[in-house]
Amino acid sequence: MPKVSDVCRYVRSKAAGPFWVTVDLFFDSPETFRTYHDHPALGPDTFARLYDVDAAWVKRTPVPDLAMLKVSYPRPTPQGWITERDMHSGQQYVRLLGVDLD
Template sequence: MTKVKDVCRHLRSKNAGPYWVTIDLFFDGPESFERHHANPALGPDLFRRLYGADPALVQHHPVRDLHMLKVSYPRASPQGGMVERDMHCGQQFVRLLDVELG
């Protein structure tokens, strides 16, 4: 089974303001990008399961020139809140590495 870590050369996650997180998936070439960027395994339900995001608010933005998929979703709590565990969201991408793409 192909996993995200097998087809992406780089993943990163970061703040997209105090209420949103953005994850960038840089695929290892145009073929991988075209084959996987619209895969249902990377759909809104995945972000509901992994991050507790409302699927109706998950946004997918493919960037063909960079062979990249940008996914944004609302944070479970505002940045810097009392329950904050990753202030800059720099480690959020890790949960995606072993997602199976089929």
């Protein structure tokens, strides 16, 4: 059973302004992108569970020309808030690497 880390050559996360985080999943080929970009395990429910956000707020944008899926979700607290632990959201992608794509 493949995991996100098996089908993506690069996964990154970053702040998308003070209220949003964006995760970019670069698949290792156009074929892999076509196979997995719409997979339910990469849907709003998974992001809601992993990042404790409302699934209705998760935005998915496939970019076929780059074999990439962009997923954005609201930050639990604004960037720079007193409880902030990852100001630039550069470590948020790690939770996705082990997601099963069965």
